[in-house]
Amino acid sequence: MKNSILEVKNITKEVNSPEGVLTIIKNINLSIGSGDVVSIVGPSGSGKTTLLAIMAGLDLPTKGSINLLGSKITTLNEDKRSQIRGKDVGFVFQSFHLLPRLSALDNVMLPLEISGSEHAQEKAKDALARVGLEKRVQHFPNQLSGGEKQRVAIARAMVNNPKILFADEPTGNLDKSSSKAVSELLFSVNQSMDTTLIIVTHDLILADQCNTLHELAEGELIC
C-alpha cells in the first residue's frame, strides 16, 4: 500500500448566492496515495474545480479537513499554505495562465524565484527542454500555439519537482493531437518523478488512462 499523500475528510463547500446558501460540494472523502494518478470527472457545475482548489489549498472548505503532504492545510493560514504550494505542489490550468509579458523561460523560472531556488535559469531551461520547447525559451505566450503554451505551463508546474501536481482540464483548450501530447507529458512526469497526478477533466479518454477515477455529480462523489 502506497503512503497517503492527500487525505480529504468530510469536505463540504457552501457559498452565498442570491437564491440563498448554495452547496457546491457535499461531504467528500478521498484518500490519494503517493505516485497515484487520479482523475476526477463529472458534468459542468458538479464541483470538480472547487474540489481541486480546496485539495490544493487554494480555497478553504466550509466543513471538513484536508491533510496534504502530512500538513492539515485546512488549519493553516494562507502563507503557510502558499509555502507548501511553492515547495511541493504544481498546477496546470485549462487556460494556461501564463504571464503574457514574460517569456517562456521567465514564466517557468517564476516558481523557482518565488521559492528562492538557486540556478533558476538552468533548471527552467532544463524543464523546457523536457517538454520539448528548448527552442522556444525566449518566446512570449502570444507567440506560442495552445499546445505549446500548455507545455510551458507543465514545465512551470514540474520545475520545482513537486510531489503532487494538480491539473484542471489540462486538455480542455487543445486540439486532439495537442491533447494527446500534453497527456503523455503529464503521465511521463508522473513516471519519471513519481509525482502524484490529480486531473480534473471532461476528457474521458484522458480519465481512463488514470489509475483511479472519481466521478462527481451535484457536488457528491458517486464513485
Next chain:
Amino acid sequence: MLKGFNHGLRKFWSDLTSGDLLILAFSIVLAVTAISGVSFLGDRLKSSIKQQASVVLAADLSFRSASDLGAQYLELAATQSLGVAETVSFLSMVIANEDNLLSSIKATTPSYPLRGKLVITDFNGQVIEHAGSPKRGYLWVEPKLVEQLGLEQNNEMAIGKATFIVEGILQDFPDRNVGFLAFSPTVIANINDLDVMGVIQTGSRVVYRNLFSGSENNIDEFLENIEPVPAEIRVQKIDGIGDQLGRTLDRSTRFFNLAGLFTIIIAAISSMIAARRYADRHLLNTSLMKVFGASKNFIVASQVTQLILMILIATSVGLFFGYLLQSILIGVLKDLLDAELPSASFKPIGIAFLTSFCLVFGAASPYLKLLGEAEPIRILRNDFQFKLKNNLAIYAVALFTLVVFLLLLFEDIFLVSSIMGAMIILASVLYVIGSLMVYLLSFFQSSSGIGWKLGLKNIVHRRSESVLQIVVFGLSLMFLMVLAETRTGLIDSWKETLSEDTPNYFFFNIQDYELPEIKAYLDQELDSATVFTPLIRGRLLSVQPKEGGLMKSGEMIDRESNLTWYDAIPDNNQVVEGSWWTDDAGSQMEVSIDSGIAASMGLSIGDQLNFAAGGTNFTAIVSNFREVTWESFAPNFFFVLSPELGRDLPQSFITSVKIPTDNNQVSKGFVERFPTVTSVDLNAALQQVRSIIGSASLAVQYIFILALIAGILTLIASVFSSADQRKKESAILHTLGAKRSKIFQSAAAEFLVLGLLSGFTAVFAATLFSGFLSTQVFDLNYKPNIFVLGLGFTVGVLSISIAGTLAIRKTIYTSPVVTLRNS
C-alpha cells in the same frame, strides 16, 4: 445604427453596474469634481478680485478726457442697460476760516460711484446717509482739509465764485486720484455746482470722466458700438488700470487659468487610462456582438449611446461634488477676503459638460475605432492587443480637439499653446528618459529578496507600459510641482513689492536750502537715511529721429513732465537696451527713457529729444531704455537726464518715506515744521492696493490647494487603474506558492521604483517648465525652489507607492481561484 442606440440604452444600466463603464464614469466624476471645483472657485474669486479692482476706477469702464465728453456716451450706455455716472476733477484753491489750501475738486453725479463705496461721516464721526454727490451748495472734504483749515461742521468754504457749506468728512472713496490731482486733498461737490464756481475756463487743466458699469459682455458690446473711440479719450478698463493692479489681476487670472489647465490635462491623462481599461474590458462583449452579426455601426452607436448617458450622469455627480468642495473652501475664505463674494455663475456647468465630452470622446475614440474594426476571432482567441501606433492620426485629432477646446475655454493663446507645446516636448523627453531608466534597470540585480526582484522585473518586462506610467505619473507630478513653485514665486513677488517697508508718504516741493534740515529731521525721526531725488518740471517739445525728420506730436509731446537726473542707475530700474552713462561720458547730453514709453513713441537709441525746462531749451540724446518697477512706490520717472544736463536746471526735491502708521506725530510735526513742503499721504491708496493683492494672494493659495487635491486624487486614480492589470498576475503568483507578503512586497517595490523614476523625471521637467512659465508667462525671476521640489518629490513618490500597494492589496486578499476564474 438606430438598433445600436437602442441596444446601448438597454444595456446601459447593467454595463454601468457591472463595472465596465463605472471605471470610466468614476474618472469623469473625479475630473469634473476637480475642474468644476477649480472653475467655480476661480470664477467667484476672479469676479471678487475684479470687483475690488473696479473700485480703483469706481466703475467697470471709464472714459477720461481733458475736454468735456458731452452726454452722448452716457445716453448711449443708459440705453444699453449700463450704469452711468460722471465726474469732473480739477485743482483749485479752497478758502475757509480765512485760510486757503490747494485742493482737488471732484464734482460728481448722484449715481457716483458705480463700484466701491463712499464713506461720509459728520464731524462727530457718525456715518451719514448720502447719495453719490452732496446736495447742491454742500461739500464733503477729506480729513486733511479739516485739519489744515480748522474746519467744523457746516463751516463755509469758498471755491471760485461760490460759497458752500461743509456737510461731511470724506472718510473713504474709491477712485483715488493719480497724477497731478493726487497731491492735494479731495473735496467732493455736486456736478451741477460747477457753473456757479466759475473756475473752469478755457485752457484749465480738467479731467472729465464718464463712468460705466455692467456685465463684461454688455461693456464689450457698448465699446464695440462706439468704436473707434476718439484718440483724445483715454479708455480705462479694470484690466488696464495701471501697472501694479493690472499685473496683479493679470497674474492671478493667469494662475487660475494655469491651475484649471493643469487640472484638465491631468484629468485628460487619467481619462485616457480609464478609457483604455474600458476598451479592454469591452473586448469580449464586442467580439461576441460581432459573432452574432452586429455591424461596426451598431457597435459604435451602442458604445456612443452608453458613453453619452454616462457623461450626463457622471458630469452631474461631479458638478455636485465640485460645487460642494468650493462651497466648503468659500466658507473658510469668506471671513478672510476683504470683499463680497459674488454668487457662482453657470459658466462652470457648461465647462464641465464640454470638458467631459472632450475628455471621453478624445480619449475613447481611438479605442472605439479599434473595437469596431477588430476581427472577433482574434479577440476570442485572446490574440488581440490594442496597438495605437497605427492610430497616431486619431490621437493627433484628439489632441488637436483638446487644444482647441482649451483655447476656447481660456482665451489665452500664449498660455495654452506654450503649455501644450511644452507638455508635448516634455512628454517626449520624459519618454526617452523613462525608456533609458527602465533599460538601465534591466541590468540591476537585486539581492534583497524575491519581492524586490519580481517588482523590478515587472517594470522591465512591462517596458512600454512602465515607460508610459513614468510619463503619466511624471507629468502629473510635474504639473503639481510647477503649480506649487509658481504659486510660491507669485506670492513672494507680491509680498516683496508691497512689503511693510513700502513708502507711504511723498514729500515734494523741497527746495535746495531746506534739504539739510529736512533730511536731518526725517533721518532722526525715522532712524534711516532718507534719499532725495531732484524734480525738474519740463516739457518734451519734439523728437528728432536718428534717421532724420522731426516728430512733433505724440502722447508725451508738449505735455508737462517730471524730469530728474541721476549719476548712477536708481533702484527699481534696469537698463534693457543701450547703456547707462559713465563718468567718462559725463560731458554727453543724454537721456534715459522708460522702455514702455519709448516703445509707444517708437524711439530708438541715438534719437534726439528736444526739451524745455526752467526757461531754457535743450537737446538730449537717447542713450538707454529702462525697465521701471512702477509698483515700488518710490519716485520713478519716464525721463532721466544725465548729470551734465540736469544738474544746473532749476529743480526742487522729492522723497518717499515709510512712516509707521501708528505714529501720526512724524507727519504732523513735518507739516508744522516745513509748511511749504507738500506732503502726500499714500496710506489709503496703498491700503486699497494691498487689500486687492491680499485677496489675490489668498485666492491663488486656495485655488492651488484645490488643484493640488484634485491632482493628487487623479494621480491616485491613475495608479489604481494601472493596478487592475496586476490582479491576474498576483493570483498566478499566489497559486505558484508566493506568500502574500512577497506579492505585497513585489507590488510595493514596483510602485516605489515607478514612483522614484517618475519623481526624478518630474523634478527635472518641473525645473525646466517652471523656469519657462515664470520668465515667459508670469514675468518673474526663476530660481528652483528646492523645498517645493523636494516636498513634491517626496509626496509624489509616497502617493504613487502607497496608492499602488493599496490598490493591489485587495487583490492579494482575494482568493486566487476567484481571480483566475473571472479572468
